[in-house]
Amino acid sequence: MTMTANDDFPTRWYYAPHEDSEGWWGAKATREEAIEAGRGEYPDEPFWITAGTPMKHDLHVFDDDLDGVISTFQNRNEDLFGEDGQGDPETEWTDGQCRELAARLNAAFADWAREHGFHKAYMLDLAAGEQITPIPTEASHDPS
Numbered sequence: 001m002t003m004t005a006n007d008d009f010p011t012r013w014y015y016a017p018h019e020d021s022e023g024w025w026g027a028k029a030t031r032e033e034a035i036e037a038g039r040g041e042y043p044d045e046p047f048w049i050t051a052g053t054p055m056k057h058d059l060h061v062f063d064d065d066l067d068g069v070i071s072t073f074q075n076r077n078e079d080l081f082g083e084d085g086q087g088d089p090e091t092e093w094t095d096g097q098c099r100e101l102a103a104r105l106n107a108a109f110a111d112w113a114r115e116h117g118f119h120k121a122y123m124l125d126l127a128a129g130e131q132i133t134p135i136p137t138e139a140s141h142d143p144s
Helices: 031-041 067-080 095-115
Strands: 012-016 025-028 047-056 120-124 130-132
Touching (some): 025 031, 031 047, 031 130
Antiparallel strands (some): 012 025, 012 047
8 A cells, every 4th residue: 555755654765786676775765865875885887776655564464264363272272172072162253253353463463563663665666767877987087
């Protein structure tokens, strides 16, 4: 989900050695900072820069279908059940209980993700990338 850049989540600038690089570095605050970092990394070679658009990750990762959770719960606790099932917790979880648990798990996960910075990312606009050429130096013009 695209979001509008703001003070809390501004556009960032990235640099890479090639237009089709698999890895882009930076997350710089300005275009100029990305160029400066790129020139430090690739002083005698052209490199590319592009902007990163703020994106929000979808933090709703638990669906109402909690079969995996229910199965894990039952498997880890089956040794506590008697031969005839006595002590077995209610094995039929209602739809309402599953919706409630999924909502709680999603809320806990979202809080954790925000605390650790996993709630946001940047989408790089590779089509709008710009090649930056090296700054000529006297050594590059020296015929000897």
